[in-house]
Amino acid sequence: MGCMSDRTAASAAKRLLASRLAARPGIAAVGLARQDAGYVVRVDLTDAGAGAGVPQDVDGVRVVTHVIGAVRPL
Known part of the structure; x- marks a missing residue:
């Protein structure tokens, strides 16, 4: 697992992971x-349970999760 990825590798991993997670609540x-x-790729979650199944890395780029709570329009 690489935690010191460059921006290009991290961007590619982000696009891949975003497409995999697109429909997940x-x-x-x-x-x-x-x-x-x-x-790193950061995945913001509405609750901690949503992090189950999020990989720890994508193509050697570390993935971190952060619970931000419910998202509501302003």
Whole structure:
């Protein structure tokens, strides 16, 4: 598992994971985040249970989850 991925590798992993998770309930967003000296894919969840089945890495890029709660329009 690489946690010091460059932006290009992390972007490719983000696109792949976003397409895999697109229809799953509880997934609020899939994006990139800086961590240490590189990038990780960050998956924002509406609740902790939604994280079950989210992989720990995609193509060697580390995936982190973060519970943000329910998303409501402003």
